[in-house]
Amino acid sequence: xxxxxLYLGLDVGGTHTDAVLVGEKGIVSHYKxxxxxxxxxxxxxxxxxxxTSGVDHKKIKRVNLSTTLSTNAIVENRLENVCVIISxxxxxxxxxxxxxxxxxxxxxxxxxxxxxxxxxxxxxxxKIAGDAARKKIKTFAAVTKFSTRNPDxxxxxxxxxxTSADFITLGHKLSxxxxxxxxxxxxxxxxxxWRLYNSxxxxxxxxxxxxxxxxxxxILKADGGTMPFSLSREVxxxxxxxxxAASVMGIVALCDITRDSVVLDIGGTTTDIAIFAGGIxxxxxxxxxxxxxxxxxxxxxxxxxxxxxxxxxxxxxxEVTVGPDRKGPALAAGGxxxxxxxxxxxxxxxxxxDTRASAEGISVLAKKSGLAPAKLADTAIALAVKRIKYxxxxxxxxxxxxxxxTIHEMLEGREIRxxxxxxxxxxxxxxxxxxxxAFGVEVVVPQNYDVANAVGAALAKTTIDxxxxxxxxxxxxxxxxxxxxxxxxxxxxxxxxERDARAYLAEHLNGLGVTARADETEIIESxxxxxxxxxxxxxxxxxxxxxxxxGVMARLA
Numbered sequence: 001x002x003x004x005x006l007y008l009g010l011d012v013g014g015t016h017t018d019a020v021l022v023g024e025k026g027i028v029s030h031y032k033x034x035x036x037x038x039x040x041x042x043x044x045x046x047x048x049x050x051x052t053s054g055v056d057h058k059k060i061k062r063v064n065l066s067t068t069l070s071t072n073a074i075v076e077n078r079l080e081n082v083c084v085i086i087s088x089x090x091x092x093x094x095x096x097x098x099x100x101x102x103x104x105x106x107x108x109x110x111x112x113x114x115x116x117x118x119x120x121x122x123x124x125x126x127k128i129a130g131d132a133a134r135k136k137i138k139t140f141a142a143v144t145k146f147s148t149r150n151p152d153x154x155x156x157x158x159x160x161x162x163t164s165a166d167f168i169t170l171g172h173k174l175s176x177x178x179x180x181x182x183x184x185x186x187x188x189x190x191x192x193x194w195r196l197y198n199s200x201x202x203x204x205x206x207x208x209x210x211x212x213x214x215x216x217x218x219i220l221k222a223d224g225g226t227m228p229f230s231l232s233r234e235v236x237x238x239x240x241x242x243x244x245a246a247s248v249m250g251i252v253a254l255c256d257i258t259r260d261s262v263v264l265d266i267g268g269t270t271t272d273i274a275i276f277a278g279g280i281x282x283x284x285x286x287x288x289x290x291x292x293x294x295x296x297x298x299x300x301x302x303x304x305x306x307x308x309x310x311x312x313x314x315x316x317x318x319e320v321t322v323g324p325d326r327k328g329p330a331l332a333a334g335g336x337x338x339x340x341x342x343x344x345x346x347x348x349x350x351x352x353x354d355t356r357a358s359a360e361g362i363s364v365l366a367k368k369s370g371l372a373p374a375k376l377a378d379t380a381i382a383l384a385v386k387r388i389k390y391x392x393x394x395x396x397x398x399x400x401x402x403x404x405x406t407i408h409e410m411l412e413g414r415e416i417r418x419x420x421x422x423x424x425x426x427x428x429x430x431x432x433x434x435x436x437x438a439f440g441v442e443v444v445v446p447q448n449y450d451v452a453n454a455v456g457a458a459l460a461k462t463t464i465d466x467x468x469x470x471x472x473x474x475x476x477x478x479x480x481x482x483x484x485x486x487x488x489x490x491x492x493x494x495x496x497x498e499r500d501a502r503a504y505l506a507e508h509l510n511g512l513g514v515t516a517r518a519d520e521t522e523i524i525e526s527x528x529x530x531x532x533x534x535x536x537x538x539x540x541x542x543x544x545x546x547x548x549x550x551g552v553m554a555r556l557a
Contacts, residue, residue: 004024004059005023005024005061005062006022006023006028006055006059006061007021007060007061007062007063007458008020008021008022008060008064008213008215008458009022009064009246009454009455009457009458009459010044010048010063010065010457011066011243011454012035012043012065012066012067012068013035013068013453015035015267015309015426016032016035016426017034017035018030018031018032018047018450018451018453018454019031019032019047019050019051019454020454020455021051022459026556027451028055029051030051030448030451030454031047032426033046033050034329040067040069040200041203041204041207044065044067044207045207048063048207048208048211048213049211052211052213057214058212061216062215062216062217062218063216064218064226064457065217065218065457066219066220066242066245067219069193069196069239070196070237070240071241073193073196074189074192074240074290077291078196079189079192079193080193080195081101081135081137081139082102082139082141082191082192083100083102083104083128083137084100084102084103084104084140084141084143084187084188085104085125085142085143085157086104086105086143087106087107087108087144087145088105088145088180089109089110089145090109092145096181097180097181097184099184099188102135104124106120106121106125107121107124108120108144109145110147110149111146112146113149113471113541114149114474114476115150116150120156122160125157126160129160129165138164138165138166139166139191139195140165140168140191141168141184141187141188141190141191142157142168142170142171142187143170143180143184145180146178147171147172147183147480148172148176148177148178148467148469148480149469150478151170151478154170154171158170166195167191167195168191169187169188169191169194170187171184172481173234173483174186174296175296175467175481176466176468176469176480177286177287177467179286179287179296181294182294182295183296185290185295186295186297189237190235190236190237193236197239198233201229201232201233204217204229205217216513217229218460219232219238219239220239220242220245220249220456220457221239221242222240222242222244222297222298222299223245223283223299224245224248224281224460224463224551225461225462225464225550225551226457226461227462227463227464228462228512228513228514230512237295238297240290241299241300243272243453244274244299244300244302244304245299245300245460246453246456247272247274247424247453248263248274248281248302248456249455249456250424250452250455250456251424251446251452252281252551252552253452253455253456253556254424254446254447254452254555254556255422256555257276257420259276259278259279259419259420260275260277260278260419261275261419261420261421261422262274262392262418262421262422263275263281263422263423263424264388264392264421264422264423264424264431265423265425265452265453266309266388266423266424266425266427266428266431267308267309267426268309268310269306269308269310270304270306270307270308271305271308271388271391272303272304273303273304273305273392273395274300274301275301275396275399277406277414280406281550282300282404282405283301283405283406284299284301284405285298287299298465300550301395301399303391303395305324305387305391306324306325306326307322307323307324307340307387308326308340309330309339309341309344309426310339311325311326311340312326312327312338313337313338313339313342313343313365313380314338314365315365315366315369315371317369317370318369318370320369320371320383321383322340322383322384322387323384323387326339327339330342330358331358331360331361332345332352332354332357333352334354334357338358338361338362338365340380340381340384341358341430342357342358343362343377343378344377344381344430346359346362346374346377347377347381349430349433349434362376362377385434385435388435388438389435392418392439396416399416418439418441419441420442420444421436421442421444422443422445423444423445423449424445424446424449424450424452424453425449425450426450428445428449428450429445429449431443432445455556456552459552459553459554460551460553461548461550461551461552461553462509462514462516462548463547463549463550463551464508464509464548465524465545465547466479466482466501466504466546467479467480467543467545468497468501468504468542468545469541469543470488470497470540470543471539471540471542472490472491473539473540474539475487475489475490476488477497479501479504482504482505492540493528493542494542497544498523498526498544501521501544501545501546502519502521502546505547505548506520506521516548520548521547522547523544524545524549525543525544525545526543527542527544528540528542528543
């Protein structure tokens with residue numbers, strides 16, 4: 001970051017849209033506004049206009065966005081119809097992988113070393129394309145088993161579809177990681193949100209251009225890193241869960257975390273929970289699940305629950321409930337539904353906007369339910385804190401019963417015992433004492449806690465990972481998700497593969513306009529073993545996984 005450079009971070013949350021401008025000496029300005037779900041783009045543009053008012057736009061070198069757009073589309077099932085074409089090979093029932101309303105299995109097979117066993121049925125693909133056209137389906141997903149070892153069949157499907165497809169997700173472009181069922185699901189969801197996401201991207205780029213902001217534009221990914229906007233247009237599924245990722249990166253930027261810790265981002269609608277081991281955030285190594293389908297989307301390990309400042313408070317008889325829904329703003333903010341923050345107002349834990357409206361709402365509901373007003377408010381607050389504590393404990397129990405992965409490494413035989421709780425989000429300060437009592441450890445609320453997620457978005461590093469596969473017996477080296485394929489000599493070794501992985505990853509990022517050097521990359525997995533056919537070695541199978549690891553470009557702690 002140059003002395004006069006500015007980074008703009010924007011986080012579009014379920015309740016608020018937050019924006020920050022970060023300079024060399026820290027936060028220059030910040031802005032918080034209510035998110036307009038009927039016009040998400042308007043919320044984004046308004047935030048950008050407000051945060052950049054009076055600023056020389058030429059100084060804004062980077063714009064990082066975190067958006068709920070793709071996540072909401074999947075959760076609410078507002079998905080475009082996708083024609084899914086798969087080739088599973090022998091011994092597999094394609095119906096086990098069925099997803100979407102237009103799912104087709106075709107003949108064709110590639111083995112685990114990338115050799116073609118049987119070609120695809122071109123006529124069947126052409127017939128599927130014609131059927132999709134009659135149904136006015138214009139987005140496709142093509143996934144063949146072992147396409148990460150040989151993408152020819154997927155490429156052939158794309159060529160046959162040609163102009164009948166507005167967009168097609170090819171499975172080998174998503175990740176080098178093996179996992180046929182996960183690849184099908186990921187490809188499906190990627191195409192299902194492609195048009196919606198690209199309409200949003202078009203409008204963002206147009207708006208930034210109109211405002212004279214020419215800096216690089218990135219979108220936050222689920223793993224806590226960012227990717228260039230141009231790349232995100234092809235893989236919008238990577239932008240899901242970018243909200244929790246922004247929260248984690250915000251805490252990393254604002255706090256010096258060195259121990260096992262819990263991170264809570266308490267918003268108006270939800271509370272996002274993340275876990276740190278030794279100061280490093282945990283990650284879902286194999287991928288998260290969407291609509292209960294496992295995917296290849298790597299993400300920071302998090303959990304979102306329906307507890308927030310605007311969570312609806314209800315009472316039936318003497319039974320009180322909090323959330324999980326939000327019925328608009330709290331009474332104190334001019335809404336029509338009693339909410340958790342109203343209960344906190346009543347008990348003088350906070351003094352938020354119209355405290356009289358909160359008191360009246362508590363009194364009315366208390367009278368209907370036969371509870372004393374103070375009892376009603378205390379019960380609602382206690383329930384919210386109890387739910388947060390329960391979900392954190394459940395998450396820790398889940399972690400203790402399976403291998404643990406951080407963004408750096410696997411931790412074997414390591415039991416995580418949180419020593420601190422870090423809290424961010426609008427109601428964070430109000431929850432400090434309550435959470436300290438519940439968890440029995442120190443609770444830290446950092447400066448700028450109310451816009452920490454936007455800080456995380458602004459400072460998150462651009463990241464990407466690739467997997468290199470080499471088969472010296474066949475004389476091939478492949479990096480599927482960035483389209484690298486070349487011939488190699490029989491003597492190609494693991495050290496050669498690691499060198500090539502680093503070099504190709506740096507070259508790929510530089511081609512996207514992201515400055516990167518090979519020595520900044522990190523080898524996270526590396527293996528080589530002999531392949532045997534009959535009684536003789538038929539070469540070596542080499543696999544290398546390389547990444548620019550997630551992190552922040554600067555710390556404001």
